Structure formats: structure tokens, C-alpha cells
Amino acid sequence: MLDALAGALRRHPGRPAVLGTTRSGAVRTRVTCGDLADLADRFTAALHARGVARGGTVGVAVRPGPRALAVMLAVHRLGARAAVLDPGAGPDVLRARLALARPDIVLADAAAQAVAGWARPLARRARLALPDLAELGPVATVGPRLPGCAPALDTGVRTALPPPVDGDGDAVIVFTSGTTSRPRAVVHTRSSLAAGMAAVAELVRPEAGRPVLGGTFFVLVPSLASGAPVALPARSARVLSRQLRRLAPQATYLTPPQTRRLLAEGGRFTGRVWTGSAPASAGLLTRVKRAGATEAWGVYALTELFPAAAVEQADKAGFTGEGDLVGAPLPGVAARTGALGELLLSGPAARDRYLGEEPGPWVATGDRARLDGGRIVLEGRRKDMILRGAENIYPGLYEPALHVPGVELALLVGVPAGDGDERLVAVVQPDAGADRDTLRAALAGPLERMGSARPDAVLFADIPLSGRSLKPDRAATAQLAARRLTARSLAARSRR
Numbered sequence: 344m345l346d347a348l349a350g351a352l353r354r355h356p357g358r359p360a361v362l363g364t365t366r367s368g369a370v371r372t373r374v375t376c377g378d379l380a381d382l383a384d385r386f387t388a389a390l391h392a393r394g395v396a397r398g399g400t401v402g403v404a405v406r407p408g409p410r411a412l413a414v415m416l417a418v419h420r421l422g423a424r425a426a427v428l429d430p431g432a433g434p435d436v437l438r439a440r441l442a443l444a445r446p447d448i449v450l451a452d453a454a455a456q457a458v459a460g461w462a463r464p465l466a467r468r469a470r471l472a473l474p475d476l477a478e479l480g481p482v483a484t485v486g487p488r489l490p491g492c493a494p495a496l497d498t499g500v501r502t503a504l505p506p507p508v509d510g511d512g513d514a515v516i517v518f519t520s521g522t523t524s525r526p527r528a529v530v531h532t533r534s535s536l537a538a539g540m541a542a543v544a545e546l547v548r549p550e551a552g553r554p555v556l557g558g559t560f561f562v563l564v565p566s567l568a569s570g571a572p573v574a575l576p577a578r579s580a581r582v583l584s585r586q587l588r589r590l591a592p593q594a595t596y597l598t599p600p601q602t603r604r605l606l607a608e609g610g611r612f613t614g615r616v617w618t619g620s621a622p623a624s625a626g627l628l629t630r631v632k633r634a635g636a637t638e639a640w641g642v643y644a645l646t647e648l649f650p651a652a653a654v655e656q657a658d659k660a661g662f663t664g665e666g667d668l669v670g671a672p673l674p675g676v677a678a679r680t681g682a683l684g685e686l687l688l689s690g691p692a693a694r695d696r697y698l699g700e701e702p703g704p705w706v707a708t709g710d711r712a713r714l715d716g717g718r719i720v721l722e723g724r725r726k727d728m729i730l731r732g733a734e735n736i737y738p739g740l741y742e743p744a745l746h747v748p749g750v751e752l753a754l755l756v757g758v759p760a761g762d763g764d765e766r767l768v769a770v771v772q773p774d775a776g777a778d779r780d781t782l783r784a785a786l787a788g789p790l791e792r793m794g795s796a797r798p799d800a801v802l803f804a805d806i807p808l809s810g811r812s813l814k815p816d817r818a819a820t821a822q823l824a825a826r827r828l829t830a831r832s833l834a835a836r837s838r839r
Contacts, residue, residue, distance in 0.1 A: 344540040345419045346507065348568040352380035360567055361409045362554060362574035368585025370554075370574070374409040376567075382409065385498035386417035386485070392500045393483075395447055397422030397508050400516070402441060402449035402480065404428040404456075407558050408575060410486050414450055415515075415560065419533070422508030423447075426516040426528075428455070440518045440528060443698055446480045450496065453489040456482075516698055519646050528698040529646045538691035539649050540565050542673055546642075546653060547594050547617065556587065557596030557617075561649055566594075576601065584610035595636075599623050600813040602631060603751055607775050612636040617653075619644050620812035622667065624746040628656035643669035643719065647694040647706040651676055652719050666713070666720040667743045678719055681705075685725055686712035711737055727817055729757035729765050736767060736796050738817075744789040745769060749777035752806045755798060756821040758828060768824040769798040772806045779803055802827050 352360065356377025363373040374382070395401060401418050403425045405411040418425045426444040428451075441449075482493035514533045531539075544565035549555050551570030555562060558575045566573045574590055576597060577583040583605055587595070593614045597605065599621045612635040618627070619642030631639040639656040654670030662668040672678045676690040687705040696702040711722040723739025730736075738755035745753035752772040757765035769790070773782055782803075790797055804827065807819035 344537050344544070344564055344568050345416060348564055349380065349383070349416060349420070349507075351568050351570065352376040352383075355570065356380065358570070359572045361412075361563075362572055362590070364574065364577050364582065364586040364589075366582055366585075368577075368582060368587075368589040370586075370590055373575070379409055379413055379567075382413040382498075383416035383420070384504060385500075386413050386496070387420050387504055388500045388502050389483075389496045389498050390417055390421060390423075390448070391505055392497070392502060393448055393481075395421055395423050397512065399423040400426055400444055400446045402426045402428055402444070402446035402451075404449060404451040405485060406452055406454055407560075410452065412560070412563055414485065419514065420507045421505065422512055424513040424516060424530075427518070429518065441480070443528065444516055449480050449482045450485050451482055451493065452486045453484065453492050456484065456492045457489070513695070517646050529694045530696050530698050532695045535692055535695055538675070540568075542650055542675065542692055544569060546650060546673065547596075547615070550593055553593040554590055555594045555596075556590060556592040557594075559596065562596050580604035580608040580610065584608045587611060587613070598812050599627060600808060602627060606630050606634060610634065614638075615640065617642055619650070621814040622742075624743060625656065625659040625662070626746045626748065626750065629660055632656050641669065643721075645688075645706065645708060647708075648676070648688050648690065648692055650692075651688055651690075652678075654718075662720075664715060664720065665744075666722045666740050668715075669719050669721055671718045678714060680712060680714065681707070683725060684711040684713065684722065686710045686719065686721070711739070729755070729767055731757070731765050731767050731799075734795060741793050741796050744792065745771065745786065747782075747785040747789060749774050749782045749785060751775075752815060754806055754815055754817060754820050755796075756817055756824055758821060758825045766800065766828070767796070767798045768821075768828070769801045770806060770820050770824055771801060771803050773803055800824075800828060 358376045359372040360376045360379045361373045363371050401423055403414055405414055415425055426446055483496035484492045485496050488495045511532050511534045513530055514536045515531045516528050518528045540561060543561050549566045549569040549571040553571055554574050555566040555571045556574045556576055563573050577586050587610055591613045595612060596617045599618050602618050612631060615638040616631050616636040617640045623641035628639040628641055641654050642650050643652040644650040650673055652670040652672050654668055659668050676688060679687050681687045686708045688708060689705050693706050709725055711725055713720050721739050723737030727738050728735050742753055742755055750771055751774045754770050756768055756770060758768050760766045802824055804823060807816040809816035
């Protein structure tokens with residue numbers, strides 16, 4: 344599909360490609376199709392002149408947007424692979440990851456280099472950290488260069504472009520987990536990446552000429568290849584609300600945290616809305632529909648296989664069984680359960696392998712699940728199991744029931760209780776303005792139906808988020824619960 348995108352950009356050079364917004368929500372064109380194609384050509388020539396060729400590796404520390412997409416198009420044309428850098432991982436982890444990937448060159452914008460250098464104190468406050476990028480290999484700046492940045496990538500090279508590389512091969516490396524001693528990275532090939540983007544195009548069905556709102560690579564490429572301009576979502580929920588009102592997109596893709604913040608601002612939707620990268624409850628999808636969406640979809644996806652399954656609000660809201668319904672596997676995706684009920688997935692869009700490991704046909708998701716009439720129902724992360732007494736409790740089996748009206752997020756976490764046992768605590772984040780007495784009454788029924796998995800305590804608190812997609816952070820939530828319970832216990836003793 345990247346090849347198809349390159350052709351589509353050239354066929355309609357004057358058509359808007361990537362849209363931005365002003366603070367008032369007004370639409371502005373950040374780059375046209377022709378501009379994006381020209382930028383990709385300049386990056387291709389510059390990287391080719393630096394010796395990047397088929398089988399090479401390019402580290403990419405560039406913020407999402409037109410420049411990052413042009414870099415990916417250039418790397419793809421040369422048959423190289425892109426190793427994506429995440430400033431939130433920390434310098435030691437990134438150093439270990441890039442030692443494994445061994446990039447021939449690192450492309451970084453000024454913001455990434457500021458995180459690694461002169462603005463490190465400011466970046467640390469935002470929980471961003473990079474090592475000195477020069478430690479990872481030769482560095483070149485793309486985009487505006489600021490003092491302290493590496494030399495700019497020479498995009499003025501006058502040379503004939505090499506012909507596009509055909510055939511399969513590594514396309515992208517995405518680091519997901521692991522330690523400094525054993526980093527782990529997903530390797531997608533050109534064919535698996537193409538299959539994933541084709542699956543998104545089939546799922547979303549973007550129409551030419553009508554805008555789509557979203558900021559991920561898997562939104563940009565299929566939409567632009569279909570002739571639909573893509574608007575990058577504003578960071579501020581207030582501005583995003585204005586942006587949606589002015590833009591009226593045919594389809595919108597936001598993460599659950601973005602969606603919740605938008606709804607809190609009174610934002611309205613048009614067309615179909617998609618959310619993923621973190622759990623999306625039936626309640627959240629219902630609120631999206633009430634806010635104007637014609638359809639509201641939750642997408643189940645992994646770095647190893649994107650997308651894997653999807654479920655529309657009506658189906659999710661109508662599901663009465665235990666666990667979290669994430670929908671039927673998408674066409675081409677095979678699903679089964681393995682040891683201890685772990686969900687295993689396979690298909691054309693599945694990753695080829697983990698870097699430094701042999702390829703395997705099945706992706707072990709780490710999720711416990713069951714197949715209900717061909718649909719996937721998640722029952723919790725295997726590693727999140729809580730041991731209370733002699734019982735193993737999987738939070739994902741019960742958490743959906745806690746998302747009653749007025750609840751924004753809810754997690755079940757274990758707090759050490761001595762002798763290897765744990766206390767089971769429900770941490771509930773109310774919607775803004777929700778009455779807590781009313782909420783306690785609404786939770787009484789679901790808590791009673793949890794039977795032997797009923798929590799020992801219920802706490803109201805804001806749930807910490809982490810990672811690029813701002814998923815609920817269970818470890819941090821468990822620590823929060825432990826502090827709150829300790830404070831509660833000390834207060835009770837002082838009153839005696």
C-alpha cells in the first residue's frame with residue numbers, strides 16, 4: 344500500500360494531504376499530496392547518498408506528521424527498515440534497543456534532539472528521555488534545525504532516484520518491552536505491513552475527498568492512498584472539539600483517553616468513530632454514539648498484529664456474558680486459545696518475528712480469552728492474575744461489569760497482604776461531576792454478582808496512565824491503592 348500511496352500522491356499533486364488546525368478549530372492544509380511526494384523523494388535521494396540501501400536500518404525519532412510519513416516512504420522505497428524510537432522509554436532502555444537494531448543512521452527532528460540534549464531538564468518533567476543520539480550511530484536532523492542539533496540531512500542532493508525495491512523484506516522495527524539486558528522488538532515485513540494497512544482500509548472504508556481525523560501511521564497511509572485527506576488531531580481537547588465541529592470528518596480515530604477528554608469538553612462527532620490501543624468499554628462507545636457518531640467501534644490490536652478484531656457499540660452493549668467482548672477476528676485473522684487460555688493469533692498482518700529470534704506462525708497475545716460463537720472475549724492479562732487465598736482471579740473477567748454509568752475507568756488490582764497473599768481492590772475513576780453516593784449504589788449490584796471475586800475494598804481515584812497510548816497503568820494503580828489503604832488504616836487507628 345505504500346507503493347499505492349506514492350502513486351496516488353503523484354496523481355493528485357494539488358490535493359490537500361495532511362490537515363492541521365488553528366486554535367479556533369479552523370482547517371488549514373499542512374502539506375499537499377505533491378509536497379509530500381516531493382519531500383519523500385528528497386529524503387530518498389539524501390538517504391541513498393548516505394549509503395542506505397536494501398537491508399539497511401534507519402533509526403527514526405521524528406514526531407508523527409508529514410515529515411515522519413515522508414521518511415517512512417523513503418525508507419520503504421530503498422528497501423531498508425525503520426527502527427522507531429520512543430522518547431518515553433528512557434535512555435538506558437533505548438541504548439540497549441538500538442544496540443540490537445544497529446541503525447546505519449538516525450533521523451531526528453529538533454524536538455527529539457532537544458529531549459536528548461539541551462532541553463533535557465524540561466523534557467524530564469514531561470517524562471521523556473533519550474540518550475545522546477550520537478551514541479546510537481550517525482545522526483542527521485530532518486526539519487528545522489536548532490542550536491545543538493546534528494547537521495541537517497542534505498535534501499538538496501541532485502541525483503537520480505534509485506528504482507523502488509520490489510519483493511519482501513524487513514520494513515519496520517517497533518520496540519515493545521523487555522529490559523536493558525534483553526530488549527524486545529517486533530519486526531514487520533513489507534508484506535505484513537501491507538496486509539495490516541489493507542485490513543484497516545477494508546474496515547474503515549475511507550472515501551476519496553472526505554477528511555479522516557487521526558494521527559497514526561495506520562490511519563494516514565490507507566486514507567491518503569484512498570484519496571482522503573487526513574487531519575491530525577489537536578492535542579487540546581477544547582481545540583479538538585472545535586476541530587471536529589469545523590471538519591465534520593467521515594471517520595475519526597482517537598485513543599480512549601483522547602475520547603474521554605473530548606467528551607468531557609462536550610465534543611461532538613460525525614460519521615464513524617474508532618478507538619483502540621487501550622480498553623474501550625461499552626459505556627465509552629455508547630457515549631460516543633450519543634455524541635453524534637453514526638457508528639462507534641472498539642478495535643482490538645497489538646503491535647504484533649494490527650488490527651485483529653473490532654466490535655461496534657450495539658454488539659458490545661448487548662453482550663451479557665463475563666469478560667470483555669472485542670469482536671470477531673477480522674478477515675484473514677485466525678484465533679485459538681493455548682496453554683492457560685492464552686489467546687493466539689495468526690494471519691497475513693502478523694509480525695514476522697521478534698528481533699534476534701526465529702519467525703513463528705502464532706502471536707502469543709498475553710491475554711486470556713475464550714471464543715464465543717467465533718467472537719473473541721478477553722478475560723484478562725495472564726500476568727495480571729491476582730492470588731487471593733487459594734483462588735486465582737483474572738481482573739479482565741470482571742472489570743467490564745464495573746463500568747456502570749458515571750464510571751470513567753475501573754481496575755481491579757492486587758495489594759500485598761503478607762504471606763504471599765493479596766487484597767483485591769477495585770479502583771474506580773468517576774466521570775467528571777458524578778455523584779459518588781449514587782455511584783456506590785450503582786456499583787452495589789455488579790460487586791455482589793462478582794461472588795468470590797468481590798473486592799476487599801473499593802477506592803475512588805484517578806487511575807494513572809502510561810505508555811504511548813496512555814493505557815491504564817496497573818502497577819502504578821496498585822501502588823496508589825496500597826498507599827490509600829495504608830493511610831485509611833492509620834487514620835482508623837488514630838481515631839481509636
